[in-house]
Amino acid sequence: MTWFSKSTTTFGFLLLAHACPSSSCYSAYEHSALQSHRAASLSSLSATTQQAAASSSLPLDISLETIVATVIITLGLVLNTAKLRPIQWRVWAGQIERAGEEGARNSSGEIDKDFVGNPFKLLESRPGFVDIRKQRKEFAEWVKQQ
């Protein structure tokens, strides 16, 4: 999924760059430069020519390319966001109980840095309740049997 979102974003940026410096922005820049140049040369020919040409709207293909690029970039960025986590304690804890570490993997397959693990770990292993004498006796018997 991550390569898909990244490539979508990159493609969108390329498209935007084409419309701007090469695709969207550059074309737009070229267009406005050309228009003002034309207006200037026309006004030198005759003083009555209208100045409106300089502020004429962009050609349709550049506008379309810009809008399509924006939508594609947005899609890529949305797909690139982190997975959300449930905010209710019971839903969140239940999800961790069921999925464990697998549920905390981000889009690139690594475990999230702030993954805390089982929220009930404190209740499930309480060192204060360990019967150390019993464990020692069991270990001694196991050693004798060897």
Add this chain to the structure above:
Amino acid sequence: MPTEREFQVAPIVPESVMHNTKALSNLQSLTASIFGVAAGILGLESYSGFLFYFIFTILTTILFYTFRVAPTSLKSGLGAFDTSRYFRTQYEFWAGGVFGGLAGYILTWTLFYGLVRA
């Protein structure tokens, strides 16, 4: 508004709330700058520029809902457009990012407008 008692009965996880809010606001501020670039290239002025921003911000939020919230939220039995699984209030999700990204939008909008038209 939930009461103190309800928070005791059904507690929420502050880390998850922060994580979700951060994911959404990061996306909103990033996309706002991109929208500014697009608006500058299109040469939008005054109200149409702000209209452009609001339309695309709403589009972003809807996309975010479709890809990040809806799949698990609908599976867990919540209704359509109900974000209560991941966000505390509906307002926070649907309208929270609109004004957060506006400053970044105006910054790149004016910059690219100047670059292209000047």
